[in-house]
Amino acid sequence: MSAWGREREARDARITAGRSLADGKHVAAADAVALLEAVLRPGDRVCLEGDNQKQADCLARALAACDPARVHDLHMVQSGIVLPEHLDVFETGVASRLDYSYSGPQGARVARMLSEGRIRLGAVHTYLELFARYFVDLTPNVALIAAVSADREGNLYTGPNTEDTPTVVEATAFKNGLVIAQVNAIVERVPRVDIPADRVDFVVAADRPFYVEPLFTRDPAAMTETQVLMAMMALKGIYAEYAITRLNHGIGFGTAAIELLLPTYGERLGLKGKIATHWALNPHPTLIPAIESGWVKQVHCFGSEVGMDRYIRERPDVFFTGADGSLRSNRAFCQTAGLYACDLFIGSTLQIDLAGHSSTITRSRAAGFGGAPNMGSDPHGRRHPSETWLKAGREAGGNGDPALRRGRKLVVQIVETFGEGLAPAFVERLDALAFAETLGLELAPVMVYGDDVTHIVTEEGIANLLLCRDADEREQAIRGVAGYTEVGRGRDRAMVERLRERGIVRRPEDLGIEPLDADRSLLAARSIKDLVHWSGGLYDPPARFRNW
Amino acid sequence: MSAWGREREARDARITAGRSLADGKHVAAADAVALLEAVLRPGDRVCLEGDNQKQADCLARALAACDPARVHDLHMVQSGIVLPEHLDVFETGVASRLDYSYSGPQGARVARMLSEGRIRLGAVHTYLELFARYFVDLTPNVALIAAVSADREGNLYTGPNTEDTPTVVEATAFKNGLVIAQVNAIVERVPRVDIPADRVDFVVAADRPFYVEPLFTRDPAAMTETQVLMAMMALKGIYAEYAITRLNHGIGFGTAAIELLLPTYGERLGLKGKIATHWALNPHPTLIPAIESGWVKQVHCFGSEVGMDRYIRERPDVFFTGADGSLRSNRAFCQTAGLYACDLFIGSTLQIDLAGHSSTITRSRAAGFGGAPNMGSDPHGRRHPSETWLKAGREAGGNGDPALRRGRKLVVQIVETFGEGLAPAFVERLDALAFAETLGLELAPVMVYGDDVTHIVTEEGIANLLLCRDADEREQAIRGVAGYTEVGRGRDRAMVERLRERGIVRRPEDLGIEPLDADRSLLAARSIKDLVHWSGGLYDPPARFRNW
Structure with missing residues (x-):
């Protein structure tokens, strides 16, 4: 077995090391640091559950308190970089590599630490993409997760914020990884079994309920x-x-x-x-x-x-x-x-360029995109029609055999022409490109690519990009709803009027909407x-x- | 509650009706028909687990034996149409509508029943797409699933063929649906918990182990x-x-x-x-x-x-x-x-047209595509680079700002120029289009669209479609590897030679491969x-x- 069971043996050794601190699977919050120091190995891929909302904060504090002489150079693979501790581990050297999806509140600090070289960035993924890699080349060695309660055996109740937990646990537990759960309470019987006990190795009774944003x-x-x-x-x-x-x-x-x-x-x-x-x-x-x-x-x-x-x-x-x-x-x-x-994804962004590319990443903030790249893309694998999808496909046209025509997903950006701090939402070039150049990234952090966007809605009107027949029309349609931004003022007025006649640019009055209403x-x-x-x-x- | 808990009340009523036939959650195989007749309602959406491999065959036989006066017009939503019983239910009127993904062995019968109007077809999905709809507009009212064993409480062990089960159960059990599992054995303790008992309503001890292909x-x-x-x-x-x-x-x-x-x-x-x-x-x-x-x-x-x-x-x-x-x-x-x-999907097909569109659906067989449309598509939501993906993206080129360049997924079709029965793999027009016209489908059943295919490999050589700069080059590249098929013989020899000089068409000798080796x-x-x-x-x- 040993030639083919090295991972499993390593896993058993970790469990043995942790068991000395545990009563069955249960470990006191005060022993969480010791537990992590006992089971983690330098270079481990670790998912410290930082979801879009729920945070394994007790385990995050414990990880940040680990001795970097014992635990170092971890490769963090987690969807959310949300808590200060998620970045503290990179300051201390406990962690060195990062693959993530979203970092709303920590976006500015992520950008700073990236430019200081304190974080070796893999990529900024869309959630489903990161989950996909959990099963291929970013499988966690250790998952540190959060649940509401556990029973003595280790069955977990995640409650309403199940979120990423089942996915993280599946990838880790079934590939010789270790699953450590922090829970708000130990109970006699969990209200429902969100994670079966045989996928859970250690349960830490947290000092306070996990944080949710x-x-x-x-x-x-x-x-x-x-x-x-x-x-x-x-x-x-x-x-x-x-x-x-x-x-x-x-x-x-x-x-x-x-x-x-x-x-x-x-x-x-x-x-x-x-x-x-x-x-x-x-x-x-x-x-x-x-x-x-x-x-x-x-x-x-x-x-x-x-x-x-x-x-x-x-x-x-x-x-x-x-x-x-x-x-x-x-x-x-x-x-x-x-x-x-x-059939439709509608969301907002910070910047849109003349081709319709958009990003929420600016020179000073690496907020990540969460689910937008996934849901804001036209899935070429889709094979079921709907009226909505077929209509969008007809509008997109194309030169080929109509019998081969597909539908299109509607991907709408809804933005005010001037955003927070009166920053224009329309720009000649995305700040994300400068960000990529500064950091030497191989791929610019674009949130939604222009070829996936079908409509842009601003207070000035709607631009229907499906109906545009070339890049020029597309650019003028975008300028045509960009208001008083520089991009908007740079429009070819005659062409925008022609686009309006074709229904590509529509003003409130074209839609029978009285702005005063x-x-x-x-x-x-x-x-x-x-x-x-x-x-x-x-x-x-x-x-x-x-x-x- | 009742205004907002109708589904839950209906579910409770079904469970009560079924309980009269059960010992706890357990029902004898001999009572399976009675159980289904007691809990199913006309028009229900039902997932009768027919996976790519594992089949809930005992429950399939029971469903096919139901009295159509009691159980009728079901809407079957299942990935595989594999067993004769999966179609028998449409003959008897137990079911009338179908949304599915794959029907290998039953492909010919599906095509016949569609053309006879015995099945009202929703769509032929790729697996992940059908699973997606389980959570949106095709949520099952009842799931009939297969597992290896169950304990007295109803915890299930699916064994190695977990396949679709966790997904089907999650969509059904958490949306007021009923989950009925057939199991090969009732045991004291399941070897692992693949499905927790609180998601399972009834367990049927099957008369024989479930079928796996x-x-x-x-x-x-x-x-x-x-x-x-x-x-x-x-x-x-x-x-x-x-x-x-x-x-x-x-x-x-x-x-x-x-x-x-x-x-x-x-x-x-x-x-x-x-x-x-x-x-x-x-x-x-x-x-x-x-x-x-x-x-x-x-x-x-x-x-x-x-x-x-x-x-x-x-x-x-x-x-x-x-x-x-x-x-x-x-x-x-x-x-x-x-x-x-x-970074790569490689698969085979029955027909490829001059634009690279492919399909395994012919005039007489509706085999479905399984996972090919999903894995054989370029995911626009992907945001992590790899050398492979970036190289393919560079080859695909494009006119835009290079700073905005993405990578590409490699999607390869590997086919012999003449397939089974010497049917040519290369055709002017896919039979799938005639199939769609005959049945009046809104969307032709294309497996992989030409714009997603990057390479075609035949015994004559490799066509690299990424490097083609227009539809003509693409067509000649495809003809250039289509051998002695009519499509292959129709090539522009001079142009194919030019494509060969550019590395778009490559023969074994261009690759340093001696066919005799x-x-x-x-x-x-x-x-x-x-x-x-x-x-x-x-x-x-x-x-x-x-x-x-």
């Missing part, structure tokens, strides 16, 4: 009339025209405004039951009014959202829930759903408190969103 | 020198040139020959450790010599293969195995790995018995592959 909560009180106007255009000019039933919304006020317009403006347009029925989406609080008004048939979730658990539990016809009644989310399956089973009163909820009211008191917003 | 076994004795020649060209002209380490092989003698040439011809070319180290692949018996020679670092599997279980168990450093020591396969994750973490003696194993020998007696081939 309310990442998808957008306060309606902060929504502007510009956002309402863009949402009206998207609904009338895209959702209605393509009859979009299966979709994903990215994060942002623009898409949250669309959610809040469904029961008002959407209802007025007679769209109920005809659009936005099936979702791959986190449980956005701003979707509550649409759910309560009977718009939404079902929602599969990547993760949960702080404060939404009780509401979800009482809406089992809409959400995926377990035998215990609470949400079962799953990022890998939801990303797969977003890729292959949705874009009023906050159209929002089905105008505050977090309204959302609580819509939910019948079931939505329990985090403290920072409460001002009453 | 040895789909990926290719007998080396049947390999021809033509196949050896094509394999040599693929290895030297593609694998070596692009330094392909992460890959997937489709089914077929051409790719099996490549596997068998690694330890001989590959070794001679000095490629060991440089190519073919990380695989997304079923456990092909023809990979045994390469594994035993130390070529293969790891393999993640869609499913298992009959006879390979003991070998896999003794090679845990290579395969993903569980706490019980046996393979853990997973089709959803392996397809994801094939999509996003592999393409001898069966190059195969590391020349019979099934040789494979058994290579495996040290661990490979246990099915009876039909034994002739000694």
Whole structure:
């Protein structure tokens, strides 16, 4: 066996080393550092569970406290770089290589540490791509994960924030890797088994409940009339025209405004039951009014959202829930759903160039893209038609035999022409390219490539890139909705007017929308408190969103 | 609750109806028909587990025996249409609608029943796409699955053929659906928990072990020198040139020959450790010599293969195995790995047209495509570079800013110019288009679209479509390797010679390969018995592959 069981022997040796600190599989939080020092080996590939929301923070603190003389040069393979400890390990030398997907709050520090050479970067992946590599060439040797509770045997209950856990555990546990779970509580019997005990080697009773970020909560009180106007255009000019039933919304006020317009403006347009029925989406609080008004048939979730658990539990016809009644989310399956089973992805970005390429990476921030590259791409493997998809395919045209024509996924960018700090959203060249040059990256960190984008929505109008027949038309269509940015001012006015006549550029008036009607009163909820009211008191917003 | 818990109430009612036939969750095989009649409702979406290999055959027989007066108009949503019973249900009226992926042995009957209007077809999906829809708009109401064993509580052990089961169960059990498992045995304790009991509603002790098809076994004795020649060209002209380490092989003698040439011809070319180290692949018996020679670092599997279980168990450093020591396969994750973490997909087809579009669907057979559309597509969401991928991207070129250049996935078709029954593999127009016209399909059943194919390998040579700069060059490159087929004879000889000078068409001699060297003696194993020998007696081939 030994010639072919080296990994398994190494694994057994790690377990033996850890067992001396454990009672069965159970280890006290105070012994977490000692446990990690006992089981980790220099150079190990480690997934320290940092999801989009849930964080294995107790284990993150323990890893950051390890002695770099014993634990060093780890290769971190995790979707989220979210906590300070996720980067502290690179300062101390505990870790040296990184492959990740998303680093919202730590984006500036990631960029700085990359340019200082403190992190050897593999790549910035889209989630599903990183998960894919877990099974091929980035299989973790050790997974440090987070769950709500464990029983004595080590069966785990992840609760609503299942997220990446089943995927990480599957890749690790079945390839001779070690799985260490931090849990909020040890219980007699877990409410449901999210991870069976035979995939779990050690359980650490955490000193406090794992951290979860309310990442998808957008306060309606902060929504502007510009956002309402863009949402009206998207609904009338895209959702209605393509009859979009299966979709994903990215994060942002623009898409949250669309959610809040469904029961008002959407209802007025007679769209109920005809659009936005099936979702791959986190449980956005701003979707509550649409759910309560009977718009939404079902929602599969990547993760949960702080404060939404009780509401979800009482809406089992809409959400995926377990035998215990609470949400079962799953990022890998939801990303797969977003890729292959949705007809529309709509999200926001920081910069768009003249060809429609977009990125949220700037010179000083490496935020990563999460799911956008995956869901914002046209999946060439798709083989099931839908009216929406076929219509987009017809618009895209092409010269070949019509019998061979495919459909197209709708990929929409919804942006205000000037973003935060009045930074223009439209640029001649993405900052991401300068970022790549500075760091010597082989591949520029583009979020969505221009050839996958079908529409751009701004407060000035909608550009339909499917209908553009060459690069010039495409550039002018983009300039034509870029407002008073330099890119917008650089437009060929006559050509933009011709594009408008062909329906490639559409203004609010072309859509029969009066900008003065874009009023906050159209929002089905105008505050977090309204959302609580819509939910019948079931939505329990985090403290920072409460001002009453 | 009732306004929002209708699905859950319906589910509870089904369980109550079924419980009268059960002892706890357990139901005798003799009561399987009664159980299905009690819990199914007309119009239900049902996943009757028909995987690429494993079949829930006991439940399939029970479903086919249901009284159509009670159970009718089911919508079958399952990846494989493999057993006669899978179609019998459409003859009796038990089922009326179908969404599927693959129907190898039943392909001719599917085509006939479609043209007779006995089946209302949704679409022929690629596996991952169908799984995606399980979470969005094709969520099963009832899943009828297969496992090796169950304990009294209903924890399931799927054994090496885990395949689709975890995905089907997740989509069904967490959306108020019912999960019914047939098992070969009831045991005191399952060897590992593949599916936790709280996702399983009923367990049927099957009258005999579930059926598994040895789909990926290719007998080396049947390999021809033509196949050896094509394999040599693929290895030297593609694998070596692009330094392909992460890959997937489709089914077929051409790719099996490549596997068998690694330890001989590959070794001679000095490629060991440089190519073919990380695989997304079923456990092909023809990979045994390469594994035993130390070529293969790891393999993640869609499913298992009959006879390979003991070998896999003794090679845990290579395969993903569980706490019980046996393979853990997973089709959803392996397809994801094939999509996003592999640099090459190579497979075969029945027909290729002048633009490189290919299909295995002919006028009389609707075999489906399984994983080929997914793995044979260039994933636009990919954001991690590799040398292989970047080189292919450079060859594909494009006019844009080089700073924005992406890589490309290598998608290779390996075909003999004349296939079974001397049918030409190259055609002016795919039969799939006529098939679509006859049935009035909105989308022609193309397996891999031409714009995703990068290379075509035949016994005449390799066509590199990446280097073609327009549709004419592409067509002539394809004609240039199409041999004596009509398409091949229709080539523009002068242009093909020019393409050859540019390395777009390459003959064996251009690659430094002497066709006379393409001898069966190059195969590391020349019979099934040789494979058994290579495996040290661990490979246990099915009876039909034994002739000694």
